[in-house]
Amino acid sequence: MKKIVLAVGLAGMACAATPAMAAVPQLNVTCADGIEVHADEGGPVYIDGEEAQLEVFNDDYSEASLDGTTISIAINTDGTAGVSYTGPGGANGICSPAAGDQAASTGSAKILFFNAECPGGISVHADEGGPVYLNGKEAEFTSYSESYFEAKEGEVTVSVMSMADGTLDISYTGPGRANGICKLQ
Structure with a gap:
């Protein structure tokens, strides 16, 4: 009995330690200060070509941070991603699909x-x-x-x-x- 409880407990801990990445869709966006953001579905997220620290809050919202810049990714009810950023010195704004990205034509x-x-x-x-x-x-x-x-x-x-x-x-x-x-x- 103790072995079953221990196995279930360890499995639960392993699941809790695995970062959830459901809130990250595939995207390529550009933010106001020329910040380029790329993400593969499920992560990771790259800011200007460098992998950012990803924090998933729930299935509809996550944030990626690197060097004082935070990218916020929210999944809208229609399934599209709303992406915004906050940067050093109070810079902030909404990020737009990158030129040539598939989202730009839909x-x-x-x-x-x-x-x-x-x-x-x-x-x-x-x-x-x-x-x-x-x-x-x-x-x-x-x-x-x-x-x-x-x-x-x-x-x-x-x-x-x-x-x-x-x-x-x-x-x-x-x-x-x-x-x-x-x-x-």
């Missing part, structure tokens, strides 16, 4: 009506179904998934992620590596 994001203000005096307005305007000028729109799109006008790119609870996460990148989180009005 999905059709639903544009909701919203108004937002971004740091640096950047105003964003979207009509339901589009178009999107940055500082009053119609922006070029690119849909990457059902829940994520970008609007670009000049050197400013606004990234919009529709979260599972219906809220919007909006960030921007601009000239000189400017970036930040936009506030809904």
